[in-house]
Amino acid sequence: MLWQLFFSFIKIGAFTLGGGLAMIPVMRKEVCEKHKWLTEMDFIDGIAAAQSSPGPIAINIGVYVGYRIAGFRGLIVAVLGSVLPSFISIVLIAAYLYNYAELVLVQKAFHALKPAVISLIAIPLIDMSRKVGLNLRNLWFPTLAMILVAFVNISPMYVILVTIVIAVIISQSKKKEGKN
């Protein structure tokens, strides 16, 4: 089980191309579909929690998934596995291939990889939107968050904090209404 987890996360780490978010589709496939370690909803909650924590989001999701599957040892195995491919490739590049960035072939590959990564994230995002109950009435909320973060450059941390505070206030007032 731990070995399987380790190899899954090595695979996830190795195919995270163009930034941490590319990890989500690969991880979802390994964790929810192939090995069925977590339900889709649990995985989505993990993403939400990972975004509320500091540090690299991909690693944070790894911590969550590893810990939920196999406790503390699972966490260490998942994080080690997902860091290992990038660690090895960076050390090799730093040691032997300093002009890697100028390699035309790699840049060309990334010309097609970036849009492919976008579509890879977009497809599960549509599935996820259905599962979390996104509809025309609440569509404004994630859209507003997206605009604030991507175009106004507001730190996601503030958006998350405000969301939590508002959610608490609303659920408290609902509770009171229920009592009256």
Next chain:
Amino acid sequence: MFYMFITFVKVGLFSFGGGYSILAMLQQEIVTNHNWLSADEFANIIAISQMTPGPIAINAATFIGYERYGVLGSILCTFGVILPSSIVMVVLTKTYLTLQNKLWFQHIFKDLRLLSIGLIAAAMVLIVKSSFPDLFSVIVFIIAFYAGWRWKISPIFMLIGAAIVGMIFG
């Protein structure tokens, strides 16, 4: 070297919002505050980190550590960035598992799930901003989207395929 470790712990602890915000903070610490690398060297490292498998922030930390102190330095820097967020994440996961059944907590998570859709979309917009002005990217996006949606091609095959297409036509 210990000082460098502490700096990376600090970056890992105070950077919210994933990869790109971590890079902004790293630049502040590494280039502006400590002069460990020049702005040019830093930009070069970021370019390489984006083209290597793995989360960009981890790649950059590994690279910077290696530049200064070799393999030991890269292990320390990577460990430093991961450490604080892993601890926070364990606490969050435990809290989640204990409070899962409380109604008010479910309310918070219902909103956070919606929010996280928005945040992922924001991250996508940031990638699009850096890569989409040309026709080639748009065509690749449409083909990749169709292939993934319709034929449910595995993400790994899609990435390998895209890399090959890019090398030939990009």
